[in-house]
Amino acid sequence: MRPSETGRYLPAILLAFVGLAAAEVVVRMFKVPPYVLPAPTMVLASLFQPNTNLALHVQVTLSESASGFLLGSIVGFLLGVLVAESPLAARTLLPYVIGSNAVPVIAIAPILVLWFGHGLVSKTIVSAFLCFFPLCINTYRGITYATPLYNDLFSVYGSSRWQFFLKAKVPAAVPFIIAGAKLNATYAVVGAIVAEFIGASAGLGFGMLQASYSLDVPRLWAYIVVSVVMGMVFYGVVWAGDLLYLRRFE
Amino acid sequence: MRYVEISDLSHTYSTSQGSVEALTSVTGSFEQGETIAVLGPSGCGKSTLLRCLAGLLRPTVGTIRIDGRTPAEASREKLVGFAFQDPTLLKWRTVTQNILLPAEIGIKQPDGQLPSAYIEDLLRTTRMTEFRHSFPSELSGGMQRRVALARALLLKPKLLLLDEPLTGLDLVTRTELMVELSEILHRVGSTTIVVTHSVEEAVFLGSRIVVLSSRPGQVLDVVKSVEPQPRRVTYLETESFRESEAACRTLLFSGGGTIATK
Numbered sequence: 001m002r003p004s005e006t007g008r009y010l011p012a013i014l015l016a017f018v019g020l021a022a023a024e025v026v027v028r029m030f031k032v033p034p035y036v037l038p039a040p041t042m043v044l045a046s047l048f049q050p051n052t053n054l055a056l057h058v059q060v061t062l063s064e065s066a067s068g069f070l071l072g073s074i075v076g077f078l079l080g081v082l083v084a085e086s087p088l089a090a091r092t093l094l095p096y097v098i099g100s101n102a103v104p105v106i107a108i109a110p111i112l113v114l115w116f117g118h119g120l121v122s123k124t125i126v127s128a129f130l131c132f133f134p135l136c137i138n139t140y141r142g143i144t145y146a147t148p149l150y151n152d153l154f155s156v157y158g159s160s161r162w163q164f165f166l167k168a169k170v171p172a173a174v175p176f177i178i179a180g181a182k183l184n185a186t187y188a189v190v191g192a193i194v195a196e197f198i199g200a201s202a203g204l205g206f207g208m209l210q211a212s213y214s215l216d217v218p219r220l221w222a223y224i225v226v227s228v229v230m231g232m233v234f235y236g237v238v239w240a241g242d243l244l245y246l247r248r249f250e
Numbered sequence: 251m252r253y254v255e256i257s258d259l260s261h262t263y264s265t266s267q268g269s270v271e272a273l274t275s276v277t278g279s280f281e282q283g284e285t286i287a288v289l290g291p292s293g294c295g296k297s298t299l300l301r302c303l304a305g306l307l308r309p310t311v312g313t314i315r316i317d318g319r320t321p322a323e324a325s326r327e328k329l330v331g332f333a334f335q336d337p338t339l340l341k342w343r344t345v346t347q348n349i350l351l352p353a354e355i356g357i358k359q360p361d362g363q364l365p366s367a368y369i370e371d372l373l374r375t376t377r378m379t380e381f382r383h384s385f386p387s388e389l390s391g392g393m394q395r396r397v398a399l400a401r402a403l404l405l406k407p408k409l410l411l412l413d414e415p416l417t418g419l420d421l422v423t424r425t426e427l428m429v430e431l432s433e434i435l436h437r438v439g440s441t442t443i444v445v446t447h448s449v450e451e452a453v454f455l456g457s458r459i460v461v462l463s464s465r466p467g468q469v470l471d472v473v474k475s476v477e478p479q480p481r482r483v484t485y486l487e488t489e490s491f492r493e494s495e496a497a498c499r500t501l502l503f504s505g506g507g508t509i510a511t512k
Contacts, residue, residue: 149338156304156332157405158325158356167355171342249342249385 038218046218060203068127069188076132080139127191131184138180142173185234253282259312271466272298287456295467296445331407335414337398339386376400392423410440436480461501
């Protein structure tokens with residue numbers, strides 16, 4: 001990371017420290033009970049309690065959200081290409097694609113868990129369900145954006161449809177696809193955790209439920225913080241790809 | 251030898267507001283190696299004429315023959331090079347990669363890869379050698395146009411189409427590029443059709459200037475410019491240049507158009 005990039009995010013990092021310090025002071029000063037709001041140091045300590053079982057839960061949620069991210073993004077990309085390239089497919093499928101985004105994931109998750117069981121598959125599918133829409137719409141937008149810009153240039157030199165697709169449409173759509181992937185980086189984690197709420201034997205969502213049943217609020221907050229960090233790490237990976245690819249020429 | 255023949259060409263666009271006739275009854279022929287400037291006010295169908303020549307539009311009426319072929323056949327055989335009004339460079343490709351694009355698409359040339367010495371020569375001709383690894387966002391407007399010109403020249407087109415090649419540039423860059431363009435076109439030897447709404451550019455670049463009326467564009471007359479090619483910047487100050495300019499301007503005003511002189 002370039003120093004200027006680190007500098008850009010310094011205010012956000014400082015804000016986190018100030019917020020945590022303020023929470024710590026408020027909780028201690030007003031003796032706020034931990035089940036209402038635990039002090040940040042208490043949340044930090046609970047991360048390392050043996051019953052938190054952090055490594056296992058992180059590993060499970062990580063694999064579910066990573067596979068959901070990949071599956072949702074690939075399906076979204078392919079569907080985006082299909083609706084961008086075929087007006088008939090656009091007319092037929094786009095209303096359903098848009099409708100799918102209005103389906104409450106909390107309502108569809110129990111059905112998917114019922115169909116696909118309590119294992120990795122159902123969590124991956126719920127996570128992918130949240131991820132496919134941004135990639136599909138952004139791919140569609142990217143490809144349809146490139147078509148009028150470069151159509152004449154490629155036509156003059158007798159380009160085939162496939163050459164036009166590979167050499168103009170896909171590269172021109174990359175910034176749109178990366179923007180969709182950035183959204184998915186956080187959606188994937190949310191999807192996996194929501195599915196774990198419905199039925200799981202491990203994972204951060206499962207841990208959150210366990211902690212709330214036993215009123216272990218510091219541990220609940222610890223899982224929330226870890227899930228946020230996981231989403232941000234996913235986002236960071238996509239962002240790094242964005243930096244490496246797009247900043248070369250933009 | 252006649253290389254391009256246009257017979258009774260008309261084109262009408264269908265729009266939501268009804269039909270718009272862009273060109274009407276355009277007839278003309280261009281010799282091999284000749285540089286023709288097509289001059290006319292904005293919206294008179296100049297770009298439509300180029301798009302018909304490139305096979306991007308099928309004329310509503312009339313025919314075009316390029317070395318005996320239809321425009322679509324000529325495009326398929328890569329006889330045509332086109333530099334668009336907007337440089338339309340692919341922003342994720344470097345200068346060299348952008349220039350090489352026509353060789354990568356369509357039917358591949360039977361003699362395979364272009365010799366690297368030729369690419370070097372093209373970069374040198376368009377003064378882009380130093381920027382060969384740059385991306386379009388790192389180039390000025392004039393440089394982007396030179397890259398678009400180099401790309402249009404890559405496959406040594408028999409017919410080169412230039413749509414407003416100097417529009418949007420400042421006066422100094424425009425004059426410099428106009429002189430360079432004259433040298434390059436003379437050196438390449440392609441039959442070239444330059445479309446412009448600037449009287450100065452048309453007279454400077456064209457051996458003949460086809461003056462179109464305002465919409466629907468039709469040929470008002472053809473003005474000859476006898477100065478030998480390539481032209482030097484001093485040509486702009488000559489009596490012959492001023493005479494040709496005045497003749498074009500008179501025709502344009504008689505055709506009801508508003509024109510750009512710079």
